[in-house]
Amino acid sequence: MTNGVQMGTRRFGRVNWMGLYTLSAREIQRFMAVWTQTLMAPLITAGLFMMIFSIAIGPRRGEVMGVDFTTFIAPGILMMTVIQNAFANTSSSIVIGKVQGNIVDTLMPPLSPVELVIGYLAGGTGRGLMVALAIGLGLLVFLGIEVRHPVWALTFVILGAAFLSGLGIVAGVFANKFDQMAAITNFVITPLAFLSGTFYSVTALPPFLETVTRYNPIFYMIDGVRYGVIGVSDGSPWTGLAVGIGATLAISVIAWWMFARGYRLKA
Template identity: 60%
Template sequence: MQPIQTRPGIRQMGVRRFGRVNWLGLYTLSQREIMRFMSVWQQTVFAPLMTSALFVVVFALALGRSRGEVMGLPYLAFLGPGILMMTVIQNAFANTSSSLISSKMQGNIVDTLMPPLSAGEILAGYLIGAVARALIVAGAIAAGMALVIGQGVAHPAWALGFVVLGALLMGGLGLLAGIVAQKFDQMAVITNFIVTPLSFLSGTFYSVQALPQPFRAFAHWNPIFYLIDGARYGILGVADAPVLRGFGVCVLTVALVLAVAWRWLASGYRMKP
């Protein structure tokens, strides 16, 4: 009797286990991702906090009180939510992308692919790690803002919602980058020429209403603008764009990115070390 020839991969595991969730495997993967960045918290948590503090100090010393108000708020108060969200999205992207590319480079990606985990479970495990790191960083920055400049949170639910959406979006993009890249040099290109410009040119340090056309129109096509604008609304209560429209754009963008990430994981696309 001839043995049945099967092609190993995540797709088959997902089909065999349709309708069931491997909760133990999902918990183990998400715990691994959280422990991975917490074991080097000086680099993954403390360093971003120091970078954020340096941004605030540099802008405070360089501009002082000469900058005036932005959207009716002191400039440092206006700056805080943008710094918070920029740090969140950069850390969420770094968490998933570095984890995946490191596993591929070291050849231990099979330890993630071989267990009975579906593509959705692998996606969820990586994203839980990204969201956990983003929430820790966001909470620390928000606490610092409250202590240093006395800034509270105007709409906590909106602020939390946009932070989670930002972590999911950039965590998903980090997975896509980690799948596409085959070495750290390629990952650096994606980070330096795509992620960093989009985060800096999205209203982090200024109101997009001050931009001339067509740059103002271009900013409204950048989903990261809506993340930063939504975080600013959640914390300060002011926004450049309608908050519901921004939330809808972010939800749709997250759904699209995660759908692509799931499809690539399910097909095993470029997942060989």
């Protein structure tokens, strides 16, 4: 006992609210400080995707699942942009800290592994939500696409951003160099995003590929947002909700384990 406090007991209580708030605020301020790169650039990229596919394919494609092709791909492009930015936020934060050697500034304060995971997730999810809001407003203003089921859309945007933020933590801890991080982004995240029903209905795939796609959690995130925005989907939103929650919890546990063990974080 020391001054009435048992050794090993944090004086902050069960949760270090101040530390958790500080880490979350830092992660949010990171992307807000360069908003032209982190918020404006994704909006422009999504707009270019919409314009290119609308001009090149839209007029000849016909309807997909009862809606025109441009309307069909809009939620997929929105969600694809959200997950890419959520992943980039957490992964870049950790890799930069490791390369520059200042990751110790995050690990040394009295933050538990759970608090570290939540703090990083808050930053990545916050960026994903802001990107979704910006693109959603663009779809409403320029294409007149209104959100049919706002609660479902918001739920899947949050789940998708949280899942990819957790995946970004895992990738950032695993990678020791920028080229390793680039390899993970190019050969894992981008294919998963593009091959998850962003630009097509999975029912149009051969049976084997459709089955494989349905094992991809990102498919359910994109499909769920499509249901929330335009009211059509390849599967039940309830199934997507269960998969999304399960995948997010699973990746968060892996991230917690990495922080708890100091995996690839301790010299």
